[in-house]
Amino acid sequence: MATMRRIIRSMAQRYLGNLFEKADIAVDGQRPWDIRINDQRFYETVVAGGSLALGESYMDGWWDCQALNQFFYRLLKQGIDRTYCQKFPALIGKMKALLCNRQNRRRAFQVGERHYDAGNDLFALMLDSSLTYSCGYWRRAETLEHAQQAKLDLICRKLNLQPGMRLLDIGCGWGSLALFAARNYGVEVVGLTVSEEQAHLARERCAGLPVEIRLQDYRELDTTFDAIASVGMFEHVGYKNYRAFMRVVQRCLAGDGLFLLHTIGANSSVRCCDPWFDKYIFPNGMLPSIRQLGAAIEPLFIMEDWQNLGVDYEKTVLSWYRNFEANWERIKRRYSERFYRMWRYYLLSVAGGFRARHIQVWQLVLAHHGTSRGYRSIRCPQCVA
Structure with missing residues (x-):
């Protein structure tokens, strides 16, 4: 033997x-x-x-x-x-994705419990002060703080937000976009999250502003909004629900409104996540491809704009990693050494993936019937360092 x-x-x-x-x-x-x-x-x-x-x-x-x-x-x-x-864990994941809807309503809150509820202290020390947990926009930025402010401003300008409008933020996180849009663009915001920790802190941060934070699955929405954004949430929707997600947006978006989708994307179509990421980081997650997005959108919306921000995410994730390492001593009593190595592996493997252009970040702007005067693509935010 x-x-x-x-x-x-x-x-x-x-x-x-x-x-x-x-x-x-x-x-x-x-x-x-x-x-x-x-x-x-x-x-x-x-x-x-x-x-x-x-x-x-x-x-x-x-x-x-x-x-x-x-x-x-x-x-x-x-x-x-x-x-x-292909190894056995990957094959099992593919079979599960084919045989069942891994992102159905019953499972919708699992990623919130497993990942986003890991601890507000952890994310507060890792992210910038706005607690934005998605790709920053580094075109004119020198720091993570400025890159995230620039990205939030870019989203607001792409949506053409005006005072008095109602904005829906599907996957609002800790309220970074809701807070920024309410303060700087004078809009009312409804934010959705599946994380209790995120909802609690987002409500505290947005207190006194016309912002409502809901612990709610997107499929329960039935009211109309002037503009809709979803930033870093579509990765949890799943290919069997892409069309249903787009139908919810179609139902809730005003006739002349705009929808901005910000998502990490895959270079080819898949039906499940990498087995390690599925087990330890983002349960039930998967990245959409261009083909899958196109099939979900057609013929519900006209695509007005599509921007690739993928090259900016390596810099964003490495900034998070440096913050994580610099602040680990302050929080390590709450976490194990195995968690530390898991989180390090997560952040640095993602950074390597973006550097290799193995994964992308896309911002799509969609409209019901297209804007009558045409849509002017916006690439430079006003809020930059």
Whole structure:
């Protein structure tokens, strides 16, 4: 038995070594993106379990890497995620996505409980002061604070918000857009979230402003708004619900109103999330593709504008990571070492994915019948440093 185990481990070691070599990654090398193996079980476990095992073995301390973002950039740039054979956890995820609606009403609040309720203290120390948990806009910004203010202003200008209008924010988070739009554009806002922690803090932050924060699933909406935005929420909707989501927006958007959708996007169509991210970070999540978005929109809306902000997200996530590392000592008593390694793996793998252009960020502006005078694409916000 011991001899067989050694043979299996040796084969797994050669197999992974060849994969890493194609991405210019060395095992026990000296460069920041090289990996150091701390537990020899790493090899056969990762070969058998794929991306789920890779993430879990890092959380367990079986391997380390000084620059995880560069490690993932090299893997994804080489397309190893496409050539590496499918593993059992990934196949199970695909079967679940095909056989059931993983983002139905009954499961809608799971991501809030598992991710967004992780702790307001954690997010407050990681994000900028506006608590904006989506891609910043760095065209003229030098800091995370300015990048997020610029992104919020860009959204408001794209929606052509005017004093007295009613704005619906689907997936309002901690109220960053609601707060910004109410203060700077004089609009009334209804914000929706599936996180109790987010709803509690958002209500505190928006006190005294014409802002209502609801703990509510988007499918329960039935009132009309002058403009609608959804920023960083569509990743939780699921491909079986894309059309239903768009029908809700169509039902709730005034005849001449605009809808802005801000979402992370995939380069190809999928039906489920990476197994590690599904288990530990965003349960039931998945990224839409251009084809999936187009099918959901047609023929409900006219697409007035489509902007790709993907290159800005690497800088945003690395800013979050630096804040997380700088403030970890202040909050680590509430969290385990395994959580620390999980969160580090999450942030830096995402940064590597954006650098490799493996994933994108899109802002779409949609209208019922198109604006009569045409839509003027806006790329430069007014609120910049």
